[in-house]
Amino acid sequence: MRLLLAEDERSLSKAIITILEKNNYSADAVYDGEEALEYLKTGNYDGLILDIMMPKRDGMEVLKALRNKGDRIPVLILSAKSEIDDKVLGLDCGANDYLTKPFSSRELLARIRAMTRTQTDQPSSKLQFGNITLDRATFELSSPAGSFRLANKEFQMLELLMCNPRNLISTERLMERIWGYDSEAEINVVWVYVSYLRKKLTALHADIQIKAKRNAGYSLEEIK
Structure with missing residues (x-):
């Protein structure tokens, strides 16, 4: 399964990519919203891990652009914003899940498995x-x-x-x-x-x- 990570904090991005690869995912990293949309044009990803605060285009803009053109790729939002209103906004804009920083690697992996199950029509892992x-x-x-x-x-x-x-x-x-x-x-x-x-x-x-x-x-x- 191939994932795209859009996260502008490079040290965190590197850590997440390491976690994903150690758990048998293929993953690419991008560092701004425009780059994320360019990579996603290939249609070669099974899921998107998306930070909110990014340069050029923020995560919400990326998410809205994807959903407006009918792209149903599963999206997990990562954000330091933990207020209920922020989570509601992200989910209402079309995210499949919302994970607040800091988070554990086990929870990240579990949420990725959960959001990608619908891609394979499998009720379990x-x-x-x-x-x-x-x-x-x-x-x-x-x-x-x-x-x-x-x-x-x-x-x-x-x-x-x-x-x-x-x-x-x-x-x-x-x-x-x-x-x-x-x-x-x-x-x-x-x-x-x-x-x-x-x-x-x-x-x-x-x-x-x-x-x-x-x-x-x-x-x-x-x-x-």
Whole structure:
């Protein structure tokens, strides 16, 4: 899952990005409202963490601009403003949640999981397809035959596939969502991680598989 963080306090931004990456999110950081809107034009994000007080365009302006053009990306507002009226304004402008600074990393992660569940139509943190379960809170991949704790890129790749079962996802999209636009990684790294995941699914006696379509991409399918 790829998130955009719009926070102009660079030390806090760096700390949040570290938390996100340690918890198997891909994340990009921007430092003003205009830059946030430019990044969001790609449509390549699953959620936005948005500070209120930012240069050029503040968080409320960004939020209103997104909602006015029909962009329904989940938005979590971060703000030092803790008054009820501030929270009501943020939620009424279209935010999905509002978190007051300072906050704990556990609460931040829980609120991110909660606001992004609607994107996958999943009522909990667990993704299920066939006899395979992926727990987004613990990064555990499991079946009745056993379990593995997935590493960062493995988790992100399988999460994307399980959120879009039976849908073909291009290799380029996997690169953009997991490694990012600025990555120096070669595109064959996608195949390497697909290979890792296939071995784990086989070990778990999965009744699903990652299928490749030549020169097109990958999809998660039931084994028939």
